[in-house]
Amino acid sequence: MSAMLEVEDLHAYYGKSHILQGVTFSVGEGEIVSLLGRNGVGRSTAIKAIMGDVPPRGSVKFRGRQIAGMKPHQIARLGLGYVPENREIFPSLTVRQNLFLGQKSTRESGRWKMADMFGIFPRLEERADTPAGVLSGGEQQMLTMCRTLMGDPDLIMVDEPTEGLAPMMVELVGKLLEEIAGRGVSILLVEQKLAIALKISRRLYVMGHGRVVFEGKPADLSADSPVRKEWLEV
Amino acid sequence: MLELITFSTLNGVLYGMLLFMMASGLTLIFSMMGVLNFAHASFYMIGAYFGFEISRRIGFWPGFIVAPLLVGAIGALVERYGLRRVHKYGHVAELLFTFGLAFIIEELVQMFWGKLPVDYRVPPSLDFVAFRLFDTTYPAYRMFMLATAVAMFVFLFLVLKRTRVGLIIQAALTHPSMVAMLGHDVPRVFMAVFGVGAALAGLAGVIAGPALVTQPSMAALLGPILFVVIVVGGLGSLAGAFVASLLIGLVQTFAVAINASLADVIGPSADIFGDLGRVTVAQIAPVIPYLLLVLVLVFRPTGLLGNRES
Numbered sequence: 001m002s003a004m005l006e007v008e009d010l011h012a013y014y015g016k017s018h019i020l021q022g023v024t025f026s027v028g029e030g031e032i033v034s035l036l037g038r039n040g041v042g043r044s045t046a047i048k049a050i051m052g053d054v055p056p057r058g059s060v061k062f063r064g065r066q067i068a069g070m071k072p073h074q075i076a077r078l079g080l081g082y083v084p085e086n087r088e089i090f091p092s093l094t095v096r097q098n099l100f101l102g103q104k105s106t107r108e109s110g111r112w113k114m115a116d117m118f119g120i121f122p123r124l125e126e127r128a129d130t131p132a133g134v135l136s137g138g139e140q141q142m143l144t145m146c147r148t149l150m151g152d153p154d155l156i157m158v159d160e161p162t163e164g165l166a167p168m169m170v171e172l173v174g175k176l177l178e179e180i181a182g183r184g185v186s187i188l189l190v191e192q193k194l195a196i197a198l199k200i201s202r203r204l205y206v207m208g209h210g211r212v213v214f215e216g217k218p219a220d221l222s223a224d225s226p227v228r229k230e231w232l233e234v
Numbered sequence: 235m236l237e238l239i240t241f242s243t244l245n246g247v248l249y250g251m252l253l254f255m256m257a258s259g260l261t262l263i264f265s266m267m268g269v270l271n272f273a274h275a276s277f278y279m280i281g282a283y284f285g286f287e288i289s290r291r292i293g294f295w296p297g298f299i300v301a302p303l304l305v306g307a308i309g310a311l312v313e314r315y316g317l318r319r320v321h322k323y324g325h326v327a328e329l330l331f332t333f334g335l336a337f338i339i340e341e342l343v344q345m346f347w348g349k350l351p352v353d354y355r356v357p358p359s360l361d362f363v364a365f366r367l368f369d370t371t372y373p374a375y376r377m378f379m380l381a382t383a384v385a386m387f388v389f390l391f392l393v394l395k396r397t398r399v400g401l402i403i404q405a406a407l408t409h410p411s412m413v414a415m416l417g418h419d420v421p422r423v424f425m426a427v428f429g430v431g432a433a434l435a436g437l438a439g440v441i442a443g444p445a446l447v448t449q450p451s452m453a454a455l456l457g458p459i460l461f462v463v464i465v466v467g468g469l470g471s472l473a474g475a476f477v478a479s480l481l482i483g484l485v486q487t488f489a490v491a492i493n494a495s496l497a498d499v500i501g502p503s504a505d506i507f508g509d510l511g512r513v514t515v516a517q518i519a520p521v522i523p524y525l526l527l528v529l530v531l532v533f534r535p536t537g538l539l540g541n542r543e544s
Contacts, residue, residue: 051415076417088412090405097401104417106398151417 003061004029004155004186005050005080010058010068012042012049019045021210022058027155032177032187034197036232037207043190044085046207047157051075051082062155077104081153085160085190087144091133095124098132098143102150110152111183117146120176138169145176155186162193174200194232198222206231237368242487248376250483251383255438256456257463257475258390259431265407265470267424268325269317272332275457276339277432281305281439282448283343286354294357302437309432313425336453344450351449379441386434387476394472403427407470462523466530468540477538482523489519 003026012020019042027033035043049056052072060068067075076082090098099114118125121142127135132143141161148156158177162170174196181187181200191197197204198218206214206221208231214221221227260274281301288297312335320331355361356375364374394400406413406420414420439452446452463482467474492515497504504511530537 053411053415071421072411072414073417073419076415082415084412084415088409090409090412092408093401093404100398101401101405101413101418102416148416 003027004031004063005188006059006061007046007050008059008061010046010049010056010060012045012054012056014045014054019210020049023207023210023212025205025212025215027186027188030181030184030186031203032181032189032201034189034191034201034204035207036191036194036197036204038232039192041207042210043207044159047082047159047188047190050157051080053082076151076153079152079154081148081151081156083145083148083156083158083161085163087137087140089132089135089140089143089147092131094129095132095135095143096128098147099124099150102147104151111185112146112149112152114150117149120179121146121172138165138172141165141169141173142176145173149180153185155188156180157188157190159190160192161189162191162196170196194221194228237370238491240367241370241372242491243484244372244376244380246484246487247480248380248383248483249487250480251380251387252438252442253459253463253483254476254479255383255386256435256460257467257479258387258472259427259434260460261464261467261470261472261475262403262407262427263431264464266403266410266427267317267321267328269328269332270461271431272329272457273312273335273339274332274431274435275453275460276336277305277309277435278439278442278456279343279450279453280308280339281436282354282443282452283347283352283439284436285440285443286347286352286448289354289357294359298440301440302433305436305439306429306433309436310425310429312432313428317428318421318425336457340450340453347450349450351447354443354448356444375445379445382437382441386437390434399423399426459523462527464537466526466537468537471537471540474537474539482526485522485526486519489515489522492516 005027007026008024010020010023011018023042023046025033025035035046037043045054048054050060050067052067052070052075056068058068059066062075062078062080065078067078067080090101093101096114099117118128123139124142124146127139132140135143145158145161161173161177165173170193177187177189177200189197189201198221201218203215203217204221205212206227213231214224214227216224256274256278260271263269263271263274284301284304285294285297288301316331316335317328320327356373360375360378362374363371364377365372392400394403402413402418402423406418406423410420413423459482463478464475466482467476467478495504495514496507496511
């Protein structure tokens with residue numbers, strides 16, 4: 001299987017602090033891969049560096065093409081989608097306008113249409129003309145994911161989609177992730193909750209102190225309790 | 235009394251709309267890029283001088299169209315090759331850049347057109363009396379200015395609320411990096427907003443030039459009032475800028491027209507204020523906007539309609 005996204009020896013800094021200290025991982029075509037680890041180990045920074053939002057040092061290849069150093073909008077246009085942790089919906093715009101801005105151009109439509117989103121989350125259709133700022137946390141999370149999908153990414157990077165959500169919402173997010181994978185889109189999932197990651201991922205990476213400290217299949221991680229104890233469990 | 239109120243209201247709204255043509259661009263640029271553009275009023279001045287130069291050679295109407303476009307192009311170039319390069323050194327560097335730019339523009343204008351006011355006149359086609367109320371007449375050119383300003387306001391509103399570009403701009407006001415990561419070329423949007431903001435200021439100059447005075451100090455005279463407008467309205471708030479523009483326009487126009495002092499109102503007991511009791515409202519009119527600025531900063535730091543600390 002050819003790797004779609006190959007990250008090699010990636011470093012990133014916030015001011016003077018060295019957040020990523022040589023991270024290497026990859027995501028294959030149509031694969032769901034999780035990036036696990038406690039808060040502050042650099043998972044979010046890793047995907048921001050891939051998107052060019054934080055200046056990356058090292059090599060980031062997407063479909064064999066070097067993207068480190070490109071501008072965020074150029075990277076997005078190549079087919080990389082990003083769903084931020086803090087949701088970053090556009091609060092004064094309506095739900096429909098938020099989704100509309102997810103599209104990169106109005107000419108071509110990709111795998112996803114607004115009707116698909118409303119089909120998966122009828123709640124978004126009910127609130128289509130409401131300012132997104134008044135939505136509940138769970139609804140905003142759905143909206144953020146759907147907004148990025150409207151841009152038809154081939155690989156979507158989702159940062160902590162279940163954080164702070166009620167169990168029912170967590171289940172919905174899980175379902176959407178499976179639906180996304182079902183349409184042939186690769187997923188890089190950043191998570192803290194082990195359960196959902198173990199359930200849907202094909203491979204997992206565990207990060208600690210700005211490095212990758214474990215790589216393997218869900219079954220390997222389930223079996224490896226020292227790694228879980230040292231790097232994941234609180 | 236009725237004519238005073240009518241004309242002061244008309245003039246106040248007109249002045250307010252002119253302020254808004256500049257404040258709208260300034261506040262949009264500020265909320266997107268975090269840059270307080272000190273050179274914004276300079277674009278207004280360039281607009282007036284370009285309008286003058288073109289009207290002298292070809293005519294007023296070609297200037298009315300071409301001058302704002304030229305100023306817009308200059309604005310876009312300033313953003314693309316000036317501000318964008320300075321950006322990586324932080325906001326202070328950007329601020330100093332625009333500050334220096336304002337001086338350079340003033341000097342250039344003096345070099346080309348001299349220090350004295352130029353003879354930028356109302357075009358003959360608009361040089362007549364629009365209406366007469368009692369003994370006072372109101373010039374048609376002022377009505378034309380008002381119509382232009384209102385048309386610009388409607389245009390700006392429709393673009394922002396009804397078009398895709400407008401939505402991208404609105405989103406980029408608060409979340410520029412997220413907008414970029416959805417695949418929109420935010421730097422180009424910045425350049426366009428800067429250019430359109432400059433063009434609007436230029437248009438304000440073109441139409442205000444013949445009615446006011448076209449001189450090298452017109453930018454320095456107007457600039458401070460613009461900052462009052464966007465701080466009072468709330469930095470980054472377009473609706474706030476609109477309300478504050480009209481407010482300041484009306485307050486200043488009415489204040490100039492009121493010849494009453496504290497002594498006139500409360501009688502001889504005003505003597506305890508000394509000379510202050512005999513100062514008329516008209517005399518302190520120029521200070522009123524700044525008084526408003528200070529009061530707003532003290533009691534409502536976010537401005538009337540803003541939601542961020544200024």
